[in-house]
Amino acid sequence: MTSTWARPRHRPPASPDGVTVVVMSRDRREDLLATLPRHEAPVVLVDNGSTDGTVDAVRAALPEVTVLPLAENVGARARTIGAGHAGTEFVAFADDDSWWAPGDLARAAAVLRAHPRLAVLNARVLVGPEERLDPLCPVLAASPLGTPPHLPGPRLLGFIGCAAMVRLDAFLAVGGFDPVVRFPGEEERLSLDLAAAGWDIAYVDSVTVHHHPSTRRHDAAARRAAISRSKVLTAVMRLPARDVARTVAAAVRAGAPERRGLRRALPDLPAALRRRRVVPGSVLADLRLLAR
Template sequence: MTSTTEHPGTSPSPTADGVTVVVMSRDRREDLLATLPRHEAPVVLVDNGSTDGTADAVRAALPEVTVLALHENVGARARTIGAGHAGTEFVAFADDDSWWAPGDLARAVAVMRAHPRLAVLNARVLVGPEERLDPLCPELAASPLGTPPHLPGPRLLGFIGCAAMVRTEAFLAAGGFDPVVRFPGEEERLALDLAAAGWDIAYVDAVTVHHHPSTRRHDPAARRAAIWRSRLLTAVMRLPWPDVARTVVAGLRAGAPERRGLRRAVPDLPAALRRRRRVPASVLADLRRLEAGS
């Protein structure tokens, strides 16, 4: 499939060119067969070593979708692989249980092109058939970093992976999602590196992503453990050592899942240390503003 392939039932839109939707998934075949046709742009599906026949099922049912079938689960690195394959100016990320609202891919592209230093646009997220606003969105809208005149919305130092459109050049130059953090919590290290390189991230409430959480969700305690694993590894890679120590102490005090996450980070600490590069003072100052405002 080339980057100009359109989905059946969608109308070509000259304002929506230059974007590919990259979806990463693992063992969510039925979810994908329902959500992939909703995307109003060419789609690259990166399958993280599924064992439920996902790749073959998507190829058979949706031949217009480009399927990259990996032999193992590489976590969020799959999105980086998909972005590298896309070959378009922008990449919109989606999960197997999310999709961009009709017309909003084109709207997001227009916003990105109007703001050339914007590396990541974070859309608002509506959850479930009842379309509840994701509780993270009000926090993003009230970012202590404010809304500078050159941005289309509040400036951020993080984002929601399944609700982001990225400028492909900036995303790949910053390393995309790395093989150390993997998933979840993969956004933080990338956001820090984009800011260090002079790029911006903004929340744009006028653009919407729908998220209907899959019935095959992981145990919340396991997710908390995974988030704290990522939090510690990101701190080791980018933050001053006192911040790393505070992360460890906070995790130890938080509860059993958080402590389990810290333990799970230990095997990856050598890789994190090899990639250690402290963020500049300006980015650290923004982090402090966010901590003070939370």
């Protein structure tokens, strides 16, 4: 039996109207050559300063892919750059080790068109060749924020970056992914700003993204440190002072990786403070409900 991870033979995609797939990557050439041909829409690849020949390899093997090479790693801000270049009504995000299931880009766009206040659709995620349900998906499906009648699924105050389709005008209106938080954990600040602006995020399990985690991923401790850094900077930018203090205290108590992330946040504190804008009470109430 052929693995679902085997590099597919390229064929022209049946492109859904108004959708572009934006992929950000750094030093994942082989992963990209396997996943990029799977996307059933025009693709914009934003390369975060790769040193492994990614840009030349993709341009040679997949000339239909638009490649935007950056001189340095700007983290998730690369997605904002790619989305601005795309200019389509909707943008689906994917990582270099993920792709949207056949037909589901069109399905997701139809859901967004049918729900005009929906800014972000979070698909379900199947992991690996064995297609295990990502453990975060049941958490999203059981969101305590419920499922209002005007949404196609449970309301969220966050999403999975590699499994999201966004309404481009809403995404750009709140600044997209910012240059302070970078990656990972970049979704939280964006989610808070969308909610503050009156937009919705929903989990829709009838739409699927496949994720085959790259073998070149960072170790767990490094990821914990990076997420801790993002949480602290997001809190500084959007939460009341008492919540910032709680976030810092939680990082100190959590362990060495989180404390390392806290230290790494310090150089970016001035930039975070310049962007500080506390979200409305209604959004804070939702955050507290989720925390409980």
